[in-house]
Amino acid sequence: MFYRKPLEERIAERVAKRPPLKEGKHFEHRPALIVFCVIIAIALVKVAGAFVLMYYDVF
Template sequence: MSGPGRRGRPDGSKGSPLFGRKPIEERLAERRAQLPPLKEGEHFEHGPAKFIFIFLIVFVVVAHLIGLVVLMALDLN
């Protein structure tokens, strides 16, 4: 990312010139590569997404049951 007004590192490498660390993308990729492979069907990667998914399914089922009870109570024939 060199350009007018920006100085690159003397060795031409990327990373933080202040701390000498690798970019966050490289550090995340290395950490991810050390993890064991995921087991098929035993892992839901995003906990909050799992919570929302289950909540929505339960909400739809309960809403349908309430609607059924209301329609049965009205007895529209």
């Protein structure tokens, strides 16, 4: 009565409808690029902070 396709099949159908990714493009949509940049920025701030702490001999 309330039959729905499994989640995997619904996702596969949705992915099949999308156009192919353009050549040279790494991210499918803008939010993925923003999340990636935020993660890289956080990692860089952590490394820079560790160097600052080592410079001032806090460790």
